[in-house]
Amino acid sequence: MLFNSYAFLLVFLPAALALHALVERFQPSWRLPLLLVLSIVFYGYWDWRFIPLIILSIVINWAIARLFASTRRESLIVIAITANLFVLALFKYADFFAGLANTLPGVSIPMLSLALPLGISFFTFHHVMYLTDLRAGKTKPFDLVRYGLYIAFFPQVLAGPLVRWSEIMHQFDERPYQRSDAAERFARGIMLLIVGLAKKVLIGDQLAVNVNPVFAAAELGSVTVAQAWQGTLSFAFQIYFDFSGYTDMALGIALMFGVVLPQNFDTPYRALSLQDFWRRWHMTLSRFLRDYLYIALGGNRHGLALQLLALFATMTLGGLWHGAGMTFVAWGVAHGVGLGVGVLWRRAGLPMHPIVGWFLTFLFVVLTWVLFRAESFQGALHMYEGLLGLAPLGSGFKWRAIAWAAVFAMIGPTAWALVHKPQPHPLLAVALAIMFIVLLLKIGDSESYEFIYFQF
Numbered sequence: 001m002l003f004n005s006y007a008f009l010l011v012f013l014p015a016a017l018a019l020h021a022l023v024e025r026f027q028p029s030w031r032l033p034l035l036l037v038l039s040i041v042f043y044g045y046w047d048w049r050f051i052p053l054i055i056l057s058i059v060i061n062w063a064i065a066r067l068f069a070s071t072r073r074e075s076l077i078v079i080a081i082t083a084n085l086f087v088l089a090l091f092k093y094a095d096f097f098a099g100l101a102n103t104l105p106g107v108s109i110p111m112l113s114l115a116l117p118l119g120i121s122f123f124t125f126h127h128v129m130y131l132t133d134l135r136a137g138k139t140k141p142f143d144l145v146r147y148g149l150y151i152a153f154f155p156q157v158l159a160g161p162l163v164r165w166s167e168i169m170h171q172f173d174e175r176p177y178q179r180s181d182a183a184e185r186f187a188r189g190i191m192l193l194i195v196g197l198a199k200k201v202l203i204g205d206q207l208a209v210n211v212n213p214v215f216a217a218a219e220l221g222s223v224t225v226a227q228a229w230q231g232t233l234s235f236a237f238q239i240y241f242d243f244s245g246y247t248d249m250a251l252g253i254a255l256m257f258g259v260v261l262p263q264n265f266d267t268p269y270r271a272l273s274l275q276d277f278w279r280r281w282h283m284t285l286s287r288f289l290r291d292y293l294y295i296a297l298g299g300n301r302h303g304l305a306l307q308l309l310a311l312f313a314t315m316t317l318g319g320l321w322h323g324a325g326m327t328f329v330a331w332g333v334a335h336g337v338g339l340g341v342g343v344l345w346r347r348a349g350l351p352m353h354p355i356v357g358w359f360l361t362f363l364f365v366v367l368t369w370v371l372f373r374a375e376s377f378q379g380a381l382h383m384y385e386g387l388l389g390l391a392p393l394g395s396g397f398k399w400r401a402i403a404w405a406a407v408f409a410m411i412g413p414t415a416w417a418l419v420h421k422p423q424p425h426p427l428l429a430v431a432l433a434i435m436f437i438v439l440l441l442k443i444g445d446s447e448s449y450e451f452i453y454f455q456f
Helices: 006-026 028-046 048-071 074-092 094-102 120-135 144-152 165-172 182-220 225-256 274-280 283-294 304-322 326-347 354-373 377-387 400-410 415-419 426-445
Strands: none
Touching (some): 006 028, 006 426, 028 048, 028 144, 048 074, 048 120, 048 144, 074 120, 120 283, 182 225, 182 415, 182 426, 225 400, 274 326, 274 354, 326 377
């Protein structure tokens, strides 16, 4: 179920809020089971065949956690994490690796062509985070309902943010509508939902019109310089407004149900270095990669060479996590190399003017988005030829949507900061209601696109 669909906005969400309010008021002990049932219904709406997968995933990991708590056998955690990663690899990467193997002489491995369960990357990482912390003694076993809700809570199950157990478990035990600031939190949740929907519908989807034809043309042949820069710059802002818009909606929806989720973006295109960029972009994935992969690989504790190798491996695997394709791997490799260069630059004590740092960072991020968006290296090569001026100049560069997006992305505040500034006022409520109606009409009037990160 898409957040930007009539089914969600006009049916599921109002019904879920009404049921939640009734249960919270008259039967609080049913609140968490109700949220879990709603989350499974939300997940299964997309494809009911995957309901058994997420339920089994929850039950098996929960049972292993309970068994570990009683026996302290660390092998149980190792087996559980390995099994989770195997299931992820089976659905997401089996055909990718089979295709690589089939390039070898004499090898012919049949393709499985399995449908990819939505959100499998995200709920797998939630299992890994919890099990790793459980083995380290940082957490404890929870009952099945709470653990199931941690994994499947519907605002974050499909595309994050990646939530640590310590950020959410204690909130499940609260009475959200009994808080003194309950009305304010609910109102700010609505504002986040509307702002996120506006970022998706009014900016992200409009930029998609500039992006999709250009990258499709690049797969078939060369593109002009104007087309290459239009498609690349448009995609840089499209993916930001698409993904951050989704995250704002997720945070807003969770807030309406009394749960505060961690923020995922902090004006990343203002970053002054690549390291700074990854502290602002998809922040919950960045900290997952840092805490559960980079540090596990040695981090910066064992010398420069191992630090660079850990950075390279972390970002390469991070690229592969985004998609089963060599272009995603190349994107991750590029960022691993870029971060490594940054480490060497800082170690050498070389100066970098902030404006130069911002320009180089922005240019690097924008150029590497080509690898992320292109469907093949051939398509990416055609885009780079256009970007480097090795193609006809062309004309008709559609700059207006890009310019507006750049202004909002680089100057405007984050949605979280924006919705926490205004004080309650009837005129504000009227303005938001009008904006919501306009967005609903816009959804019905134009082509709606899936959120980009749903495919990961």
